[in-house]
Amino acid sequence: MNMFYHVLECRVQQMDLIVRHAHLRNQQGIWDIGITGDRISVIAEKLTDIATEDIDAAGNLVVPTYINGHIHLDKCNLRDKMRPNKTYSWDECLALTWEHKAQYTVEDILDRAGRAVEEGVLNGTTIFRAFADVDTIGQLRPIEGLLALRERWRDVAHIEVVAFPQEGLIRNPGANDLMEEAMRMGADVVGGLPWFEMLDEDVRKHIDWCFELAKKFNKDIHMLLDETVNPLSRSLEYLAVKTMREGYQGRVSASHCVALSTYDEAHARKVMELVKEADISIGSNTHVNLVMQGVFDQEPVRRGITRVKQMWQMGINLFTSQDDYNDPFYPFGRNDQQEVAAYLCHAAHMTGANEIEAAFDFITYNAARALRLESYGLDPGCHANLNVLAAPTVREVLRLQQPPGWVIRQGKMLVHNQLQREFVNH
Ligand SMILES: [Zn+2]
Incomplete structure (x- = not known):
């Protein structure tokens, strides 16, 4: 019986998605964002949990949609x-x-x-x-x-x-x-x-x-x-x-x-x-x-x-x-x-x-x-509607205006943008 509850508990705590190595506005350091279902469940400096899927923000800014x-x-x-x-x-x-x-x-x-x-x-x-x-x-x-x-x-x-x-x-x-x-x-x-x-x-x-x-x-x-x-x-x-x-x-x-x-x-x-x-x-x-x-x-x-x-x-x-x-x-x-x-x-x-x-x-x-939206933002409990951006600071994001690397909607990866530019014959 105890064994059963333990297994169930582990399954409940399994996260669906973790965005790792994120820079957050007005926060020092690098953070991981854990998502369970369609909500943010935890934000911590280093999550040891495993998730069904991972995204590496590579030190770039993560913001709400x-x-x-x-x-x-x-x-x-x-x-x-x-x-x-x-x-x-x-x-x-x-x-x-x-x-x-x-x-x-x-x-x-x-x-x-x-x-x-x-x-x-x-x-x-x-x-x-x-x-x-x-x-x-x-x-x-x-x-x-x-x-x-x-x-x-x-x-x-x-x-x-x-x-x-x-x-x-x-x-x-x-x-x-x-x-x-x-x-x-x-x-x-x-x-x-x-x-x-x-x-x-x-x-x-x-x-x-x-x-x-x-x-x-x-x-x-x-x-x-x-x-x-x-x-x-x-x-x-x-x-x-x-x-x-x-x-x-x-x-x-x-x-x-x-x-x-x-x-x-x-x-x-x-x-x-x-x-x-x-x-x-x-x-x-x-x-x-x-x-x-x-x-x-x-x-x-x-x-x-x-x-x-x-x-x-x-x-x-x-x-x-x-x-x-x-x-x-x-x-x-x-x-x-x-x-x-x-x-x-x-x-x-x-x-x-x-x-x-x-x-x-x-x-x-x-x-x-x-718009009086509820549960908007980057706190545990908020809707997991996030942009993993292509630069580490707001000014760089607005200067470069590159599309987000990832768009997450209701806890699921919805868009992956990849920008590829290169010189040829240079
Ligand atoms: Zn108008």
């Missing part, structure tokens, strides 16, 4: 078939989307978005918050497409679907009903685009209505705000106050917030204090803002980056993400969060040692907080 908290997977890869974008003005980007949106099919979205997810996972991102347009042009087709995508890729990635009123609510009559239907169909998050409405009073109605919808379905909110260098675009302050009045602190994210960079210092500080009090997470996608903002300016051309560094210094939760990907709004993108963080370091003047570390938090821990 990257998180892409804002990406338009319904319109990604449209660039492959659309006519050229001449101006990158908001109006032309929208018009180019209209030319395709009415003809979307679920299969077409699954194909274009699937290729983007695949590339993202190869680059170490296994968590995505995907925006689906909900409006009278595409109707519910983008939502159908991304809900199907969520199911098809469930074993490989965690995909959240945001119902996003890309054409506005008040200026697109009928969008409200479609938004409500999108939530009934299973969308995870209520989106919003209030700054795009025509009047200030409509901006507020838009925000009010989104809160009603979110409360009805008990869902979080993620709005795209003030994506313009127009200093009169002021939806962020109202969103912050509304968040507090509705008791939604910690459940709201706001991406872009470009106009904040144009307010005078006194007003900007007031707005940022409200954002902090409301515990709103701010998403900045600097590479897209650099392309799309100030396109009609003569020198000096406004750069259109929100106050990333100031807000970070104030303790506001910042994150960064791909946003647009090979689509009418942005001609590039590899769905690589390392690239996205590196762009932010340049555009937001965050190149000091602790600032580069902070930018890396923007694609990991801060994004996890924005």
Whole structure:
């Protein structure tokens, strides 16, 4: 009997995977990470246990999976078939989307978005918050497409679907009903685009209505705000106050917030204090803002980056993400969060040692907080969703931007990247 229990105990303690010789952020020395099932079970300086499988990190950094908290997977890869974008003005980007949106099919979205997810996972991102347009042009087709995508890729990635009123609510009559239907169909998050409405009073109605919808379905909110260098675009302050009045602190994210960079210092500080009090997470996608903002300016051309560094210094939760990907709004993108963080370091003047570390938090821990993910991180008990990177420090990772050597998802090896480069005839 005792013998039986002993054998059973040994089997229970057998680990499924050990990542050996890992460098960890903010830790001296080299560490082993033991994984049992889909969780991290132990982290120690030297594990003598055996495991079914081993990975040698060779002194490189191991971090939790990257998180892409804002990406338009319904319109990604449209660039492959659309006519050229001449101006990158908001109006032309929208018009180019209209030319395709009415003809979307679920299969077409699954194909274009699937290729983007695949590339993202190869680059170490296994968590995505995907925006689906909900409006009278595409109707519910983008939502159908991304809900199907969520199911098809469930074993490989965690995909959240945001119902996003890309054409506005008040200026697109009928969008409200479609938004409500999108939530009934299973969308995870209520989106919003209030700054795009025509009047200030409509901006507020838009925000009010989104809160009603979110409360009805008990869902979080993620709005795209003030994506313009127009200093009169002021939806962020109202969103912050509304968040507090509705008791939604910690459940709201706001991406872009470009106009904040144009307010005078006194007003900007007031707005940022409200954002902090409301515990709103701010998403900045600097590479897209650099392309799309100030396109009609003569020198000096406004750069259109929100106050990333100031807000970070104030303790506001910042994150960064791909946003647009090979689509009418942005001609590039590899769905690589390392690239996205590196762009932010340049555009937001965050190149000091602790600032580069902070930018890396923007694609990991801060994004996890924005999405309110549970058991994310590198502690025993956390989900074993890890990247074994190709360099030993955060700065080297962002400088070299090589894909992770290994991507581990739910305790299993999912991706192995091998970079082979060599001189010939030298
Ligand atoms: Zn966006």
